[in-house]
Amino acid sequence: MRRVAPAAARPPSGRTASRSAPAASVRELDRLLHERIRLGIASALAASETLTFNELKALLGTTDGNLSVHARRLERAGYVSCQKSFRGRLPRTEYRLTAAGRRAFERYLDHLEAVLRHARRRR
């Protein structure tokens, strides 16, 4: 399987995106976060320090398979960390946002704001 390049390693473009063309903003949008489930995982973990697999599944209204695929992609990119343990006999998977993940999430928010500002100016 192709390894996803950590988007966190890309040069941060944050506030500067407001001055760039929309085409550039779209290209600069973190593709890893620009997907509903992955964006949902990052948003949920940005507000709640840790969440279990089942909590995320209920919160995002998705399936086991879907969540696990997207969570693994974020994990491989270094955006989330995952800790597996047992509570009694039941396996428990707990996710949290890493520092790189939080930075990428904040950058993504900056980009969305920049796109919005640009769209409003063009109206």
Next chain:
Amino acid sequence: MSPLPAPRELGARALDNLRYIRETMERSSTFTAVPGLGGMAMGATALLAALVSSRAETNAAWLRIWLADAAVAAAIGAWALHRKASRAGISLLGAPARRFLLALAAPLASGALLTAALVRAGQWHLLAPVWLLLYGSAAVAGGVLSVRAVPLMGAGFLLLGTAALLSSPSRGTAYLAGGFGGLEIVFGAWIWRRHGG
């Protein structure tokens, strides 16, 4: 490569994504499974307790009635909370629920301790204001992590508790009826209408 969307379309998508982020963050950090109907039922038992306890002949009998009501209301609250949370797929062991319950627990535990201390000291007239003030504190603290109706109800309890503290001790039961009965029913109905269950 597909052509890039128009700025207006891009803006609409960005706005939609921002809304989704906000909603997800809110749902992830707040505990929304507070029961509305359960709150109304708790209020109804308190009105009954107020009616019965107003005829109590001794302080000890009055206290027993209210302690019995506290036990019944706690059981109703716990059952309704569990029912609403499991229907919504919310874990009561999850981080938002744990934080909410912890915030409630500290003022309620202090209330239990103070009740024992006040009874031992024979300060019966302080029981009603202390219960109202500490239940209000619990609702305000837990409400920070929950829907808006909860801290507002807490503020109502704090006001009633303050009024009970300043007024004649003989009105204690009436203030309890107003808080644990009236406020619980009003805010329970609000939660039921706005947030279900």
